[in-house]
Amino acid sequence: MENRKIVTPGESIIEGMDYLPGDGTHRSGSEIRASVLGLSDIRDRLVKVIPLSGVYMPKRDDPVIGVIKEVRYNNWSVNINSPYEATMMLGDASERFLDPRKDKLGKVFAIGDVVICKIKNVEENMSVLVTARGPGLRKITEGKLLDVEPSRIPRIIGKNASMVKMIKEKTGSRIFVGQNGKISISGGNVELAEKVIRKIEANAHLSGLTDSIKEYLEGEEDGN
Amino acid sequence: METKPKYLYKNSKRLDGRNLDDYRKMKIKMDVVPNAQGSAEVIFGKTKVTAAVHGPRVMHPRRLALPDKALLRAKYDMFSFSVEDRKRPGPGRREIEISKVTAEAFRSVVFLEKFPRTVIDLFVSVTQADASTRITGINAASLALAAAGIPMRSLVVGVTFGKIYDEKGVGHVAIDVDKPEDQWGMADVAYARAPATGDVVLLQMDGDMTKEEFDKGKKMADKAIDVVYKAQIKALKDKFEVSK
Numbered sequence: 001m002e003n004r005k006i007v008t009p010g011e012s013i014i015e016g017m018d019y020l021p022g023d024g025t026h027r028s029g030s031e032i033r034a035s036v037l038g039l040s041d042i043r044d045r046l047v048k049v050i051p052l053s054g055v056y057m058p059k060r061d062d063p064v065i066g067v068i069k070e071v072r073y074n075n076w077s078v079n080i081n082s083p084y085e086a087t088m089m090l091g092d093a094s095e096r097f098l099d100p101r102k103d104k105l106g107k108v109f110a111i112g113d114v115v116i117c118k119i120k121n122v123e124e125n126m127s128v129l130v131t132a133r134g135p136g137l138r139k140i141t142e143g144k145l146l147d148v149e150p151s152r153i154p155r156i157i158g159k160n161a162s163m164v165k166m167i168k169e170k171t172g173s174r175i176f177v178g179q180n181g182k183i184s185i186s187g188g189n190v191e192l193a194e195k196v197i198r199k200i201e202a203n204a205h206l207s208g209l210t211d212s213i214k215e216y217l218e219g220e221e222d223g224n
Numbered sequence: 225m226e227t228k229p230k231y232l233y234k235n236s237k238r239l240d241g242r243n244l245d246d247y248r249k250m251k252i253k254m255d256v257v258p259n260a261q262g263s264a265e266v267i268f269g270k271t272k273v274t275a276a277v278h279g280p281r282v283m284h285p286r287r288l289a290l291p292d293k294a295l296l297r298a299k300y301d302m303f304s305f306s307v308e309d310r311k312r313p314g315p316g317r318r319e320i321e322i323s324k325v326t327a328e329a330f331r332s333v334v335f336l337e338k339f340p341r342t343v344i345d346l347f348v349s350v351t352q353a354d355a356s357t358r359i360t361g362i363n364a365a366s367l368a369l370a371a372a373g374i375p376m377r378s379l380v381v382g383v384t385f386g387k388i389y390d391e392k393g394v395g396h397v398a399i400d401v402d403k404p405e406d407q408w409g410m411a412d413v414a415y416a417r418a419p420a421t422g423d424v425v426l427l428q429m430d431g432d433m434t435k436e437e438f439d440k441g442k443k444m445a446d447k448a449i450d451v452v453y454k455a456q457i458k459a460l461k462d463k464f465e466v467s468k
Contacts, residue, residue: 006464008457009370010378010420026335026377033420035335035375037460052464053262054373055280083280083342125291126340151373205464 004041006052006205007034013047024049038151039205052205056082056150056180058119058128063137065145065178066130068113074100076109078117081150081180084126092120092131114140114184116176136176143174143186146194150181152204156197163210167196170217192220228408232388233396239404240269245444247383247400250452252459254371260347262372264459266364269402270354275364277372280342294339298327300361302350322358323348329362329425333418335375344374355406356384362416362426363452370460379456380425382416383448385441387433397433397441399448413438415445419453 007013012031021027024036025047034040038051058064058080066078066086076093078086090098093108109115109132116137120129132138148156157164157177168175172188185193200213232239242248248269257263260276267273283289300322304313315323326348334344346369348361359382366380386401387410398405401412411431418425433441 006461008379008460009376010418011457012420024375026375028377028421033377035377036373037370038373051373053371055261083282083339085282 004039004207006038007040007049008037009035013040013049014042019045019047022046022048024051050154051151053149054151056080058082058084058086058122058126059179060119060122062119062179063176064117064119064130064180065140065176065182065184066115066117066180068109068111068115071106071109071111074105076105078115078130080119080128080130081147081178081182082128084128086117086119086128086130088115088117088130088132092129092133095133109139114145116140116178116184140176140184140186143184144190144194146183146185146197148181148183148197148201149204150179152201153177153179153181155204155209156183156200158210163200163213166210166214166217167193170221171196192217226404229404231391232405232409233390233398238388238398240402242398244396244398245447247448247451248402250455252367252455254367254459254463260368260372262368262370262374264364264367264371266360266367268354268356268360268400270352271357271360271402272350272352273357273360273364274349274351275361275368276347276349277344277365277368277374278347279344279372280339280374281345283341283343289341289343292340293336294334294342294344296327296331296334296336296344296346298323298330298346298348298365300326300348300350300358302353302357306350306353322361325426325428326358326362326365329380329416330365330369332423332425333377333380333421334369335377338375344369353403355401355403355412356414358382358428359384359414359416359426363456367456367459370456371463378418378420378423379453380416380418381449381453381456382414382426383445383452384412384414385445386410386412387431387437387441395437397437397444399441399444411437413441413445415442417446417449419449 038049041048070077076088117130120131171193173193251267253265257276263276362382385399387395411433414428416426
């Protein structure tokens with residue numbers, strides 16, 4: 001039994017009713033098969049496939065970076081880089097009380113504004129609510145916004161945010177990673193931070209990434 | 225237009241030198257459309273087809289979205305330069321039909337219920353046509369869907385087979401028909417399967433064939449499908465080996 005190998009849709013990962021099919025897998029008879037292209041991962045009895053591509057599916061409490069798409073009478077519609085559009089209710093926009101009859105909602109968040117928000121709720125019919133109220137949640141006014149494959153985000157963050165912490169230290173940039181594949185970088189060495197993130201994105205399926213990225217970053221430091 | 229040849233099969237060789245159970249030279253290229261979620265180009269001999277997948281994404285207009293699952297749409301298109309005489313662009317009777325059967329073939333393997341109220345758009349474009357385009361398109365679409373990270377029960381693999389005549393007018397069953405064999409042959413069958421589930425997801429026939437000939441052709445095609453399936457898996461895995 002080899003842990004962590006690339007599997008294709010329909011490929012059998014393991015046989016036996018002792019195992020449970022997790023994300024990215026399905027059961028066919030007594031076999032557990034992959035549903036998506038990705039890396040198989042067997043932990044105890046749970047069989048998973050870590051996808052290597054695919055869209056972002058909103059999950060409750062995920063930090064995301066959204067772009068305001070529409071300003072309506074008492075809510076905003078937010079593009080969260082997913083097949084589902086999110087809604088931000090009036091009370092979730094600001095700490096201040098907003099009255100739709102007196103306040104102009106376009107002044108709080110206008111079309112095209114980039115907002116760090118959090119998924120408040122996802123209903124069964126996939127209607128998504130986001131909130132901009134909470135620690136660290138705010139409108140982004142400066143820096144660079146990167147689009148990466150949402151499936152590579154866990155590798156960019158790293159275990160206990162080790163990877164993103166290291167990039168922050170080495171580049172001196174402020175970095176916010178949204179689960180939806182949007183990353184905001186501001187201050188410090190933005191170019192280097194972007195280069196490193198692209199490198200992680202391209203090599204997300206390899207193991208021992210933190211070490212090789214550390215080496216790379218140190219090499220870049222010496223070069224300068 | 226050329227005239228009908230006297231034979232399509234002579235001295236145990238087909239017009240292009242193949243045996244009855246040989247498929248044409250196959251080539252797979254992944255990620256040929258950077259704007260798409262997933263894409264692939266599959267080449268069988270002189271037939272070249274590109275498939276691109278967009279989505280799952282928001283369905284517009286909203287009223288066409290399905291409340292409990294994703295809608296899978298396919299658009300099969302032949303470029304006007306893909307054949308010898310200019311092909312009138314745009315979908316006609318034939319294109320609409322092929323789009324329909326392609327979408328239906330994939331609806332049975334994709335886990336559509338994972339993406340309610342969305343749409344998965346599948347674009348199949350024939351850049352060069354030399355028969356078996358719908359099946360080549362299905363092979364490309366299978367790879368494009370997998371590359372887009374869309375959950376599926378199985379990949380989909382197809383091979384065509386047909387019946388071609390020798391100099392005495394006797395029919396022989398052959399796989400992966402090319403243009404003259406498709407045009408002048410006695411029958412041709414488009415056949416696609418989902419190897420992991422074993423289901424037949426597309427089966428169409430033009431012309432006449434006995435049951436025995438059909439079974440023989442299906443058996444030959446199944447053998448070729450195993451090879452093409454392995455090639456599909458290899459192409460998907462190589463996507464990640466190369467960047468090592």
